[in-house]
Amino acid sequence: xxxxxxxxxxxxxxxxxxxxxxxxxxxxxxxxxxxxxxxxxxxxxxxxxxxxxxxxxxxxxxxxxxxxxxxxxxxxxxxxxxxxxxxxxxxxxxxxxxxxxxxxxxxxxxxxxxxxxxxxxxxxxxxxxxxxxxxxxxxxxxxxxxxxxxxxxxxxxxxxxxxxxxxxxx
Numbered sequence: 001x002x003x004x005x006x007x008x009x010x011x012x013x014x015x016x017x018x019x020x021x022x023x024x025x026x027x028x029x030x031x032x033x034x035x036x037x038x039x040x041x042x043x044x045x046x047x048x049x050x051x052x053x054x055x056x057x058x059x060x061x062x063x064x065x066x067x068x069x070x071x072x073x074x075x076x077x078x079x080x081x082x083x084x085x086x087x088x089x090x091x092x093x094x095x096x097x098x099x100x101x102x103x104x105x106x107x108x109x110x111x112x113x114x115x116x117x118x119x120x121x122x123x124x125x126x127x128x129x130x131x132x133x134x135x136x137x138x139x140x141x142x143x144x145x146x147x148x149x150x151x152x153x154x155x156x157x158x159x160x161x162x163x164x165x166x167x168x169x170x
Contacts, residue, residue, distance in 0.1 A: 001026040003036040004047055010113050014134045016047060028159055031093070065133035074128060077101045078142035084123055094120040094144050099128045102142070 001023040005013050009030070013019045016086035018039050021030065037043055051058070080098055083091045101110035118131045123144050131137045 002039040004039045004043055005030075005036050007035055016051060017134075018044070018047075025163040040168060062135065065136045067131075069132055069136050069138040070109055070136045072140060074105075075106060075108075075140070075158055077125075078140065080142060080144050081147045082144060088123050090121050090123065090144065094126075094142075096128070099140065099142060103140075112169065 002018060003022055003026050005015055005017050005019060005055070008014050012021070019036075026038075028138060038061060078099065080094055082094060082098075085091065094117070096112045096115035096117050099115050099117060100110055102134045103110050110130060116131065118126070119156065120126050123146060125141065125143045127139050128140045130140060
């Protein structure tokens with residue numbers, strides 16, 4: 001079933017895209033909720049005319065998305081501290097909500113639904129993809145560390161220095 005989307009549908013497409021979906025999904029969900037209309041020849045002609053008239057607005061939206069992408073590309077890598085087991089695996093997982101919260105702390109109000117993150121269940125470095133526009137996306141590096149990782153590191157060095165000091169005194 002060929003449909004014209006009237007709004008962005010996560011995982012399917014963006015507003016004014018022509019998409020092919022299974023007929024049940026279109027008939028039972030997209031059309032009744034007003035998210036799409038059937039892509040008849042007359043609807044396609046109306047869409048083409050509307051897109052031609054809105055070309056300058058679409059260009060401005062794309063330019064705004066590019067400006068945000070440029071700012072996001074220059075931020076420092078995000079560090080997320082979380083509870084970790086002794087084996088190095090995370091209790092739960094780090095997901096797009098955590099990335100959105102960290103970006104909000106840095107002054108970027110990004111909807112968590114446009115952030116794509118693979119399942120993060122271990123400590124390490126990863127990359128999240130923010131899809132700002134259908135043609136513009138930016139990769140954001142982030143690192144997951146144990147919640148108390150910085151505090152134990154100096155404590156681990158202190159015992160190493162203690163025997164050296166004892167040897168120096170002797």
